[in-house]
Amino acid sequence: MKFDVHRRGLSASGSASGASDGLVSNADPGVVVLTVLGDLDMAGAPGLRQAVVTEVADGARLVVLDLTAVDFVDSAGLGVVVGALRRLRAHDGELLVVCPEPRIRRVFELCDLDRVFTLHRDVEAAVAAMDRRAPA
Amino acid sequence: MSRVPPSGIELAVPPHPEFLQLVRAVVGAAAGTGSRSGTGGKSPLDPGRVADLRLVVSEAVTNAIEAQGAVGATDRILIRCRVDDEQVLVEVVDHGPGFDPDAVPDLPDVETPERLRHESGLGVALMHRLADGAEVESGPDGTTVRLMIRPG
Numbered sequence: 001m002k003f004d005v006h007r008r009g010l011s012a013s014g015s016a017s018g019a020s021d022g023l024v025s026n027a028d029p030g031v032v033v034l035t036v037l038g039d040l041d042m043a044g045a046p047g048l049r050q051a052v053v054t055e056v057a058d059g060a061r062l063v064v065l066d067l068t069a070v071d072f073v074d075s076a077g078l079g080v081v082v083g084a085l086r087r088l089r090a091h092d093g094e095l096l097v098v099c100p101e102p103r104i105r106r107v108f109e110l111c112d113l114d115r116v117f118t119l120h121r122d123v124e125a126a127v128a129a130m131d132r133r134a135p136a
Numbered sequence: 137m138s139r140v141p142p143s144g145i146e147l148a149v150p151p152h153p154e155f156l157q158l159v160r161a162v163v164g165a166a167a168g169t170g171s172r173s174g175t176g177g178k179s180p181l182d183p184g185r186v187a188d189l190r191l192v193v194s195e196a197v198t199n200a201i202e203a204q205g206a207v208g209a210t211d212r213i214l215i216r217c218r219v220d221d222e223q224v225l226v227e228v229v230d231h232g233p234g235f236d237p238d239a240v241p242d243l244p245d246v247e248t249p250e251r252l253r254h255e256s257g258l259g260v261a262l263m264h265r266l267a268d269g270a271e272v273e274s275g276p277d278g279t280t281v282r283l284m285i286r287p288g
Contacts, residue, residue: 039156039157039160041153041156041157041194041198042153042156042198042201042202043153043154043156043157045153072157072160072190072191072194074191074194074195074198074259074262075195075198075258075259075262076198076259078258079258103184103187107191107262110262110265110266111258111261111262
């Protein structure tokens with residue numbers, strides 16, 4: 001699968017607020033879901049990094065990174081995920097990771113990054129965890 | 137660890153990240169389908185170990201691309217792979233500036249705030265953790281990484 005990052009916005013309550021467009025206002029940026037497709041390696045890393053930089057610049061503070069459709073990840077890919085967390089936290093935001101695939105979870109575990117990230121089974125679970133952390 | 141003999145698969149790719157997927161596919165196919173020495177024998181690795189092999193090869197070639205990029209070396213990166221009954225051997229040869237493998241700093245503990253500053257450097261740790269043997273031979277003319285993967 002060719003590498004790509006898709007974006008959609010959710011309202012703070014977790015309901016869909018439109019496709020990848022500007023419907024989510026800056027005043028209430030809600031939750032941005034970035035869905036990654038393909039191989040997250042040194043070739044894919046810049047695309048994801050840029051997507052996160054753009055979201056933070058546009059005001060996103062709560063980002064869900066959906067890795068369900070990622071076929072492969074290595075340390076270059078994990079580096080971008082760590083960088084995304086750091087960037088969001090620097091803006092008082094948070095990053096949640098959706099990663100149900102055992103073979104992808106394993107790479108997080110091998111790098112001890114399962115101690116940094118809770119790996120959620122789906123987007124709904126990630127959003128629910130976000131709501132518990134910071135009630136809207 | 138012995139050198140990878142010339143009878144296995146050999147692949148030379150330009151030092152660009154776009155070729156990583158190809159390298160993983162070729163090495164994974166060689167190790168996963170048991171195309172060893174033309175004997176049609178079975179691969180020694182189960183799918184999980186083939187996934188480990190793809191990962192460590194990706195790390196080694198990523199490091200090679202970075203090393204050559206640092207000095208603008210456009211030489212192709214050489215990947216050799218040999219599968220036999222007991223193991224898979226992979227050799228990755230670059231023409232980067234070389235480095236002192238013993239001088240690679242340890243990462244801070246994963247739960248300290250400093251750890252989040254490290255977006256790279258995990259690759260070598262992964263190679264050592266997953267491969268049954270990982271050797272680095274580095275000099276001013278480049279670096280050769282030899283990886284050995286055995287059944288898990």
